[in-house]
Amino acid sequence: MTFVSYKKDWTGNSRQNHDSVNTNKDKWGGKMAFSKGKRIEDETSKRIVDLAVNIGCREGADALTVTRLCRELNCDRRVIYNRFRDIDEINLVVAQRCNEELMAKAKNALKPQASFEENFIILIKTAFTYIYEKNSYFQHYTALYKVTETGIKNTILQEISALVEEGKAAGEVRAETDSHKAAQNIWLLMTGIGTMLAANIDYKYQDGLDTLLYGAEAVSAYMRTS
Amino acid sequence: MTFVSYKKDWTGNSRQNHDSVNTNKDKWGGKMAFSKGKRIEDETSKRIVDLAVNIGCREGADALTVTRLCRELNCDRRVIYNRFRDIDEINLVVAQRCNEELMAKAKNALKPQASFEENFIILIKTAFTYIYEKNSYFQHYTALYKVTETGIKNTILQEISALVEEGKAAGEVRAETDSHKAAQNIWLLMTGIGTMLAANIDYKYQDGLDTLLYGAEAVSAYMRTS
Structure with missing residues (x-):
């Protein structure tokens, strides 16, 4: 008999976000600035998504961070946050x-x-x-x-x-x-x-x-x- | 519309344990000594389980450790490991x-x-x-x-x-x-x-x-x- 294999807790965080607001409570109940309203759909968005898919599918969601994206794209964090609410949205x-x-x-x-x-x-x-x-x-x-x-x-x-x-x-x-x-x-x-x-x-x-x-x-x- | 709630990864570790051996590869592929063969079913086992249920259900599996059990029962780690293979078995x-x-x-x-x-x-x-x-x-x-x-x-x-x-x-x-x-x-x-x-x-x-x-x-x- 094989023994003691079990699945880890997969409970996420309870959270509530709204599309049309540009501030939002984060996971710890604080306030964070997010992208404003509509998504910018441009070449840069496409490059961000392509890179995110590459990182996420090869190295996992833990490796996929805004810092990593900025480093590899050689861009400012605002370039990301102008297009995506947060890393959850990118995921x-x-x-x-x-x-x-x-x-x-x-x-x-x-x-x-x-x-x-x-x-x-x-x-x-x-x-x-x-x-x-x-x-x-x-x-x-x-x-x-x-x-x-x-x-x-x-x-x-x-x-x-x-x-x-x-x-x-x-x-x-x-x-x-x-x-x-x-x-x-x-x-x-x-x-x-x-x-x-x-x-x-x-x-x-x-x-x-x-x-x-x-x-x-x-x-x-x-x-x-x- | 509410947005971006997702469940966390709930992938556990792949592992293979056997009942009748007293050494076993741990999660990182090393070797660890475990309890030998049959479970000791005594009053101490019952006290360990009762305490484990109390900790696990009130504070979560992360709070349930052998160190914590030993501290609260004022006992040596061997008292636990003589009765349970590891914390996974206790869980x-x-x-x-x-x-x-x-x-x-x-x-x-x-x-x-x-x-x-x-x-x-x-x-x-x-x-x-x-x-x-x-x-x-x-x-x-x-x-x-x-x-x-x-x-x-x-x-x-x-x-x-x-x-x-x-x-x-x-x-x-x-x-x-x-x-x-x-x-x-x-x-x-x-x-x-x-x-x-x-x-x-x-x-x-x-x-x-x-x-x-x-x-x-x-x-x-x-x-x-x-």
Whole structure:
């Protein structure tokens, strides 16, 4: 028997930010100046994001700091803060890039002639395997999200939700299905099992995949029209 | 819109321990002496566990150290290490205690006359609400597990699995149902959503519960005999 492997606490900080204010309480309840209103979308923004993706996915979110970005871009901190609220926002942009790459791969595996249910499972399996094959830094980004008034936002979640809506349009998914809830369940299982696999050499990929597919098939059957 | 709340990386360390050896590679690949073979189950063990539960659930796993236990019990480190492999093992015992308390509450809410499906949902809802009402230290312990040759071990998971087996015996759950996979899906959703709630003041309990119940109902319907 192998013994005592467990996942670390993954509780983040409770915080509340608002888009349209230029001061905000930071994590310790103090006040910090942030970027004002709209994001500047220019070549510099693109360079910042490219560099952030490079650092975040190769060295991890801990290595991704504003100081590091400024050093490598040879620029002032204001160049960053004029474009991004804080490092959390930059991390979310990195997550979006990682997840777009992931979901492009997963959607590429879909079969045009297959049923919704078959494609739903293919998408989940392909995405999960892609996450598994990447390093833990990439895996970290697949679990990042933001909370908005309309719920949890994460690219993987949105893409699964969109597929469910397509299934509805095709008459293969019950019209009353809450595609966001279905997708959130799949995303939680996918990232939860992915993290367990990354944390335990004794927990095998096939076991993780089988558990995920059990959940995916249950959710899929629950949505079925027939 | 609220912005940029995300869960922290919850990747633990990959490690492999064996029960019957008295040396073992530690997290950094070195060698450390551990307790030899069988656990000593005596009054001192009980006092250590009681104190560990007290510290762990009130001040968090970070505050729970062998040094702290020795100081409060006024004992030598060997007293601890003769009984427990390391602090990870002590944390797992604390987790077991927390989860036994939680599942006793949840099982107490079951209705003797209700169907399996109704009781399955009651158990999940009661456990989830209990976790939500506890502090984040307690929540942390609900997500602890160990990997054994037969799969993931966690008290919540085992109790849900046992309920599914009861459903099978009563003919309300399909005989071919893998109760462990079903339970692991529910446990992952329960602890995953619980952690999101703890980390984001903007993510509401009712939204989390609704998402969990969607998954629970899907798994429940998937197991149904009729």
